[in-house]
Amino acid sequence: MQSTWRGSHRWISRLDRYLVRHVSDLPGGNHDAFFRRLSASANHGKLWIAAAAAMAAFPGRPRRAALHGLIAQAVASAVTNVVFKTLLPRARPLPEHLPVFRFVHPQPTSSSMPSGHSASAVAFAVGAGLVQPVIGAALAPVAAGVAYSRVHTGAHWPSDVFFGSALGACAALLTRTWWPVRPPFPDVARTWTTAPELPGGLGLSIVVNTLGGSFTEETATALQGVFPDAHINSVHPDQDLLREIRHAAEHPGTRALGVWGGDGTVGAAAAAAVEHSLPLLVLPGGTLNHFARDAGTGSLKEAVAAASKGEAALADVGIVTVERGLAGSPEMAQLTMLNTSSVGLYPNFVRRREQLQPALGKPLAGVVAMFRTFAAGTPSTLTIDGRRHKVWIAYVGRGRYYPRDHAPLFRPVMDDGVLDVRMITADESFARLRLLWSVLTGTVATSRITHLSEATRVRIDAGGSPMALAVDGEALAGVRSVEYTVRRRALAYYSPQPR
Structure with a gap:
C-alpha cells in the first residue's frame, strides 16, 4: 500500500510540474497583475465578506445565500488550515518554476497542500448557489479565477487547488441544512364576533398598571384624550391590581374592559373579562405585551379603530392549575394564560x-x-x-x-x-x-x-x-405540579378587521 501511495504521489507531482510549465510558458501581460490582485483580494476571505455584505443588502434569498456562503467558507477555511495543512505538509513551488515577474512575493510559508484560497472561494460560491442559483452562477467565474490565480502566481501546485476546491464544495454541501430557510408563516385567521361599539370610549372601563415598563405620567392623559368618555383607573404600586381590575369590570355602565400593561396584567384582565362576559380591549403598553401584537392592536390607532367600530374576534384561554406548598397540605391556585x-x-x-x-x-x-x-x-x-x-x-x-x-x-x-x-x-x-x-x-x-x-x-x-x-411573564416559585387545559373561544377581544 505504501508503494502504491508513493507511486500515486509521484504521478501527481509529475502532472503538477507539467501544468506549471505550461502556465510558465504563457506570455506576460496585464493579466499577470490582474491575477495577482485577485489573489490578494481573497486573502483572509476579504473578497467573500465584501460579496456577502453586498448580497445582504437585499432581503430574502440573497441575504440567505450570503449567510450560507459565509458559513460554508468558515467551515472550509477551518478544515483546510487547521486540519489538512497539518496532516499534509508540502513544499510550495520554487521561483525557478515560474517567471520572476509572475511569482507571488512574499510566498506563504504554510503547507502548500491544500489551497485555502480555493477552498474558501468554492465554498462561498457553491454555498450561495445552493440557496440562490443565479448568484452562484455569477460567483462561479470569480471563484474559478481565484483558484487559478494561486497557480498563476506560484502560490500553489494545481493539485493543491483541486483538493482545496473539493474541500470547499464538500463544506458547502455539508452545511446546506445549517440555518435553513424558515417556511413562511401561515396567514392570520380570526373567528369574528360582535362586540359593543365604543365611540369615544363610551361604556369602556380601562385599567392602567403604572408599574408597566413604558408608563409615564402622560399615559393616562393620552388614553383619556382618545377615549374621552371612558372610565380610566390608574393603579399605583400601593393598590391591589387584581381587586382594581375586578372593580373596573363591575363599574356601572361597563360594556367592555380595557387594559394597559404587560403580559401579566393583560392575563389578569382577561380572567375578569371572561368571568363578567365582557369583551377585552388590549392596549399597547407595559414591558411586554404579546397579546396586543397577536390581536392586531399593537398601536393605539389600531386599538381605537377596532373599539370604535365594534370589531372583535374570539380567542382560547389557557387554564393553569398550580399546586404549591407541602405535599401533605398543598395550596391550589388557578391562573389564566393568554400567551x-x-x-x-x-x-x-x-x-x-x-x-x-x-x-x-x-x-x-x-x-x-x-x-x-x-x-x-x-x-x-x-x-x-x-x-x-x-x-x-x-x-x-x-x-x-x-x-x-x-x-x-x-x-x-x-x-x-x-x-x-x-x-x-x-x-x-x-x-x-x-x-x-x-x-x-x-x-x-x-x-x-x-x-x-x-x-x-x-x-x-x-x-x-x-x-x-x-x-405570561409572571414568576411563581415553589411549584410542585402544574396542569394546563384549554377553554375554547372563551374570550372576546377587539381586533381590527382587514380592509
Whole structure:
C-alpha cells in the first residue's frame, strides 16, 4: 500500500510540474497583475465578506445565500488550515518554476497542500448557489479565477487547488441544512364576533398598571384624550391590581374592559373579562405585551379603530392549575394564560434575547442568548405527562406559535384549540454539546434534543425539588405540579378587521 501511495504521489507531482510549465510558458501581460490582485483580494476571505455584505443588502434569498456562503467558507477555511495543512505538509513551488515577474512575493510559508484560497472561494460560491442559483452562477467565474490565480502566481501546485476546491464544495454541501430557510408563516385567521361599539370610549372601563415598563405620567392623559368618555383607573404600586381590575369590570355602565400593561396584567384582565362576559380591549403598553401584537392592536390607532367600530374576534384561554406548598397540605391556585408558560431556563433565555434584540436583531440575539443561557445552566428533572425527563426547557404556548423551533415569536391563529408543547431535553449523551452545536448550526428544530408536540392537556410534576414556573411573564416559585387545559373561544377581544 505504501508503494502504491508513493507511486500515486509521484504521478501527481509529475502532472503538477507539467501544468506549471505550461502556465510558465504563457506570455506576460496585464493579466499577470490582474491575477495577482485577485489573489490578494481573497486573502483572509476579504473578497467573500465584501460579496456577502453586498448580497445582504437585499432581503430574502440573497441575504440567505450570503449567510450560507459565509458559513460554508468558515467551515472550509477551518478544515483546510487547521486540519489538512497539518496532516499534509508540502513544499510550495520554487521561483525557478515560474517567471520572476509572475511569482507571488512574499510566498506563504504554510503547507502548500491544500489551497485555502480555493477552498474558501468554492465554498462561498457553491454555498450561495445552493440557496440562490443565479448568484452562484455569477460567483462561479470569480471563484474559478481565484483558484487559478494561486497557480498563476506560484502560490500553489494545481493539485493543491483541486483538493482545496473539493474541500470547499464538500463544506458547502455539508452545511446546506445549517440555518435553513424558515417556511413562511401561515396567514392570520380570526373567528369574528360582535362586540359593543365604543365611540369615544363610551361604556369602556380601562385599567392602567403604572408599574408597566413604558408608563409615564402622560399615559393616562393620552388614553383619556382618545377615549374621552371612558372610565380610566390608574393603579399605583400601593393598590391591589387584581381587586382594581375586578372593580373596573363591575363599574356601572361597563360594556367592555380595557387594559394597559404587560403580559401579566393583560392575563389578569382577561380572567375578569371572561368571568363578567365582557369583551377585552388590549392596549399597547407595559414591558411586554404579546397579546396586543397577536390581536392586531399593537398601536393605539389600531386599538381605537377596532373599539370604535365594534370589531372583535374570539380567542382560547389557557387554564393553569398550580399546586404549591407541602405535599401533605398543598395550596391550589388557578391562573389564566393568554400567551405562554415555561419551566427551566426559558425565562432566562427570553430575558437575554429581549435585551440583545435591539442591537443584534432577533435571529442573532436568539443565538447569543441561547449560548449564554445554556453554557452555564443546568437541566431540571421533571415528569411530563407521566414520562421522566432531564429538561433544559419545557415550554407551553396557548396556541400554535411560529417558527417551529426554540424561539417562538408569532401566533397567527388565536382559537386553534391546542397547547404548543416544546421541550429541549438533556436525556441524550453529550447533552450540552448537542445543544450548543444545534444552536450554532441553526438546527435546534431538527435535533434529537428537541421535542415538538401539540396537546389539549399537559401535566408537569416537579418531583422532590419544587420548580420555578413562569406564566405570561409572571414568576411563581415553589411549584410542585402544574396542569394546563384549554377553554375554547372563551374570550372576546377587539381586533381590527382587514380592509
